[in-house]
Amino acid sequence: MIHLTDKIAIVTGAGSGIGAAIAVCFAEAGARVYVADCNEIAALETVQTIEHKGGWARSHLVDIAQHSACDSLIQRVLLENNQRCDVLVNNAGVGHVGTILTTDPSDLERLWQINLRGAYFLSRAVLPSMIAQQSGSIIHLASIAGVMGMEARFAYTITKHAVVGMTRAMAMDHGTTGVRINCICPGRVQTPFVAARLRESPDPAEYLRQMEAPHAMKRMAEPFEIASAALYLASDASSFVTGSAMVVDGGYTAGK
């Protein structure tokens, strides 16, 4: 049985979608979870869900694009837990639709700041304490766009490839410290963001078919199916796993 009993975990972007599912899953597995998000109300809703199920959670308002805000989050967690943090999930991320010709420099900069630099700031701030305790798990949310090119996702593909690269570089540099660093590469996941795009589409049924079709399983993932992978990577069950880009994609990349 995989568990996270008494582990201290931070999940960014935990107010919605995959991050919320990870936070709830970790709390159910026994972790004390810091629900970090730039949307305070959404973060509080996740905390309420966890507490309703009998778990422990605290919300933390953070814009991970801000270096000082990332440092403050890690400082708070270490201060409240005797300098201990066991798991960091760098989940917060944003998408963008466009080719190189339709992606403005400001779009590229925004995705770079949130999808890559936020994870860099937080990992850099938490790593010394994990090295000192000789254990820890850092999990980045990449995407299948981190291991393959995706049409009209120019900025997103660049940043997610960088997340996979950061995972591998960190794993090589810190492989003997007891800290493991991995990333998850989901296919399409049924999150509020995807649901909203479906509703706005002029032909929702056709849009849904297009979203599902590239997966061998001909469906999107539910957020809990990504949370299960995060639970494995956070737990001691994955003690020999570091530097991996774990594809959880219903077979999306299998045929590429």
Ligand SMILES: NC(=O)c1ccc[n+]([C@@H]2O[C@H](COP(=O)([O-])OP(=O)(O)OC[C@H]3O[C@@H](n4cnc5c(N)ncnc54)[C@H](O)[C@@H]3O)[C@@H](O)[C@H]2O)c1
């Ligand atoms: N949904 C998918 O199909 C899919 C597929 C592959 C990878 N991913 C990745 O998984 C992660 C989560 O995706 P999701 O679909 O659950 O997203 P979502 O939009 O449902 O939730 C993202 C959360 O991150 C928060 N957030 C955004 N910017 C932030 C910032 N600067 N600081 C702090 N919090 C911030 C939002 O408030 C929101 O609560 C992202 O990194 C995304 O790229 C998603």
